[in-house]
Amino acid sequence: MSLSAKTVVLIAIGAALYGIGGLPMFGIPVFANTTLKPAMAVLALFAVLFGPLVGFLVGFIGHWVTDLFAGWGVWFTWVLGSGIVGMIIGLYPKLTRERLDKGLFSKLDFTLFVFLAFLGNVIGYGTSAFLDSVLYAEPFTKVLAQLVIIAAGNTILIAVVGHFILTSVAKRKQQSYNLKEAY
Secondary structure (H helix, E strand, C coil): CCCCHHHHHHHHHHHHHHHHHCCHHHCEEEECCEEECCHHHHHHHHHHHHCHHHHHHHHHHHHHHHHHHHCCCCCHHHHHHHHHHHHHHCCHHHHCCCHHHHCCCCHHHHHHHHHHHHHHHHHHHHHHHHHHHHHCCCCHHHHHHHHHHHHHHHHHHHHHHHHHHHHHHHHHHHHHHHHHHHC
16 A cells, blocks of 8 residues: 555644644643643544545554653554544544535535444444453453543544534535536
C-alpha cells in the first residue's frame, strides 16, 4: 500500500491536532482514568472528510501522542480503540455516496453520522475495555462503566460539534459545486 504525500500530511496534521487536543488540560474528567476530549471532534472530522484509513491512523497515532505527552504511558488498548473509532466514522463518505463533497448534508446524513459515531465508540472502546479486562486484569465493571460513559459522551460531543462543522463544510462545498456547474 502506498500513501500519497497529501494523505501523509493529512494524517500528520490530524494526529497532531487529536494528540494535542486529547491532553488532560483540554479534557473534562468524567470517571476513573476517563476524560471527555474535544479532540474526538477532530477525529470525526478527519474521518468523515478523508475516509477510514485516514480516520484509523489519525485516531491511532493521535491517541498515542496524547498518551506519550500526558505522562501516564501508552495504553495500546485505548490507542487501538481510537483507531477503530476513526475507521468506522470514516465509512461515512462511502455510505452517503460522497454527498458531502457535492454540498449535501441532510437530516438522514446527520443521523447516519451520529450512528457511525456511536457505533465506532461502542466497537472501538468496547474493544479497548475488553482488552483491558483480559490483558491488564482491570475490573470488568470499571471498564464497562468507562465504555458506557465514553461512548455516550463522545457521541454527544461529536454530534454537536460535527453538526456545525459538517453543515459549514456542506455550504462551502455547495458554493464550489455551483461555481463548477455554472462555469
